[in-house]
Amino acid sequence: DDEEEYEAFLAAAPDTEINANVHPDDVALLMYTSGTTGRPKGAMLTHANHTWNVIHTTQRLPIHAGTVALGVAPMFHIGGTSVTVLPTLFQGGTVVTLPAFDARAVLEATERERLTGLFCVPSMWQMIVEELGRKEYDLSSVEFLMTGAAPTPLKILKFFQERGLAIYEGFGMTELAPLVAILDKWDCERKNGSVGYPAFFVDVRIIDDEGRDVPARTVGEVLCRGPNMLKGYWNKPEATAEALKGGWYHSGDLGYLDEEGFLYIVDRKKDxxxxxxxxxxxxxxxxxxxxxxxxxxxxxxxxxxxxxxxxxxxxxxxxxxxxxxxxxxxxxxxxxxxxxxxxxxxxxxxxxxxxxxxxxxxxxxxxxxxxxxxxxx
CATH class of the missing domain: 3.30.300.30 (ANL, C-terminal domain)
Structure with a gap:
């Protein structure tokens, strides 16, 4: 029994305090980018990067000691470790994991474990919507849903909104550990199409091809910086220098800011x-x-x-x-x-x-x- 093995492992461990000589700027995790635009790169993320990401996330999402979050996105992806899993553990909540994504298994786990928070990418949400069309499930325990990693079709957002479920749309990237912005549930209608307002300690700029800041609602490249920004790419000094020019992370995403500072992503520059x-x-x-x-x-x-x-x-x-x-x-x-x-x-x-x-x-x-x-x- 896996649970008994886990409990036995904990019981056998010494209760002495671990003397870990770790600095906040030490690399905690080498997380590889998704490789959607080329070969994956190893992003060096520090202990401080993760801590600040937890601060940003728990400030905007209802994650607390009573949270029961689903961990279904793969752990080798930044979304699988850092969108809900690490923030929930930092807050003393519970994480329920599944070995692989399956829409029916996710919804059955939601009923069985009384899940309060779920993070999935749009392709997963599409399959969940289809399963909900085939069978009714008890989702009364759910406090929030989170989507990100790619643009989410509006029909998926509306599907959950019409059922009274709060769905937050997030924008982030491996290099920012990952949170850059979140569209809060109360802004979903008036800021339809936005990925939200930047996290409290994250700065966002939009520049043109000459590196100049552009006016509101003008499309340009999205630049970000904050205490959650990566240290660099593993063994790739040239790629690091290119990505972090001027102390800002150059995302390669095209977008714009409106007059209130809400961020809209138009597309990948390369796409x-x-x-x-x-x-x-x-x-x-x-x-x-x-x-x-x-x-x-x-x-x-x-x-x-x-x-x-x-x-x-x-x-x-x-x-x-x-x-x-x-x-x-x-x-x-x-x-x-x-x-x-x-x-x-x-x-x-x-x-x-x-x-x-x-x-x-x-x-x-x-x-x-x-x-x-x-x-x-």
């Missing part, structure tokens, strides 16, 4: 499509496509075009039993997107390539489909 001189942000297209009832998952990438250099292409996973054609997609998008943003082609696939943390790997999709031209089809 932006330039079509006929116009900037096209895949995340905007993906949100529009997700509104189609047949779509379970979608990723938009740029593929070559003889006239426009690059055009959007949608790679789509349909819901079980649903049907959709390329013309259906184009007709749907014509109703809600400018013409130059409408995907020019679509590929329907059984699944999308994902990292172990559940992020869609667009680098793999570009390898698979980036060699096609629309005129080839």
């Amino acid at each position: 932006m499509i330039i079509s006929g001189g116009e900037n096209v942000y895949p995340a905007e297209l993906e949100q529009a496509i997700y509104r189609h009832p047949a779509v379970a998952e979608v990723a938009v990438i740029g593929i070559p075009h003889e006239k426009w250099q690059e055009v959007p292409a949608a790679i789509i996973v349909l819901k079980p039993g649903a049907s959709m054609t390329e013309n259906d997609l184009i007709e749907h998008c014509n109703q809600c997107l400018a013409r130059f943003k409408v995907p020019k082609t679509a590929y329907f696939v059984p699944e999308l390539p994902k990292s172990g943390a559940g992020k869609i790997l667009k680098t793999e999709l570009r390898k698979m489909y980036g060699g096609y031209k629309v005129s080839d089809k």
Whole structure:
């Protein structure tokens, strides 16, 4: 019995205080980035980084000694260790773990263990929504839900909001251990589309390609700094210098701040499509496509075009039993997107390539489909 083995292990341990000569700036964890835009890098996160992340998180989420949080995101991903697990343990709460993600198992654990807090990435939430459509589960113990790691389709946010469940959208990254901003439940409607207000001790700037600060609601690269910022990348001095220019972490994310300082993420800089001189942000297209009832998952990438250099292409996973054609997609998008943003082609696939943390790997999709031209089809 695993529980008995654990209790026996604790009982056999000496009760003398451990004399750990550890400095707050010592590296506590080497956490590798997800590798969605290239080879993973080992982020050196210190004891202080984690402590400040706990402070930021518990200031914004209702995590306390009575919290019973689910640990289902993989522990080799920053979201699995530091979004709810470490903050809950720091507060004296309880963490329930599952060996792997399964929507039914998550909901059964919520009933059985009376979970109060759950963190999942959008692809996981989509499967949970589908399971809730098949069967009723008792979610009365839940105090908060947390989503992050990728843009969350609005229909998922609305699904839980309509059921009276508080869902917080977070924005973060491995290099910030990870919290940068959280959209609080009371701001969900008036700041729809935002990832929230920066954590108390985190500063956020938006700069243009020349490194100059830009006005409110102007899209640029998101820069962050704070006591939760990484020490550097393991054995990668050049990458460290590039990422931490001027004492700010250069995220590679495109976004803007509104007049109140709320942060909006538009897309990854490397994912932006330039079509006929116009900037096209895949995340905007993906949100529009997700509104189609047949779509379970979608990723938009740029593929070559003889006239426009690059055009959007949608790679789509349909819901079980649903049907959709390329013309259906184009007709749907014509109703809600400018013409130059409408995907020019679509590929329907059984699944999308994902990292172990559940992020869609667009680098793999570009390898698979980036060699096609629309005129080839």
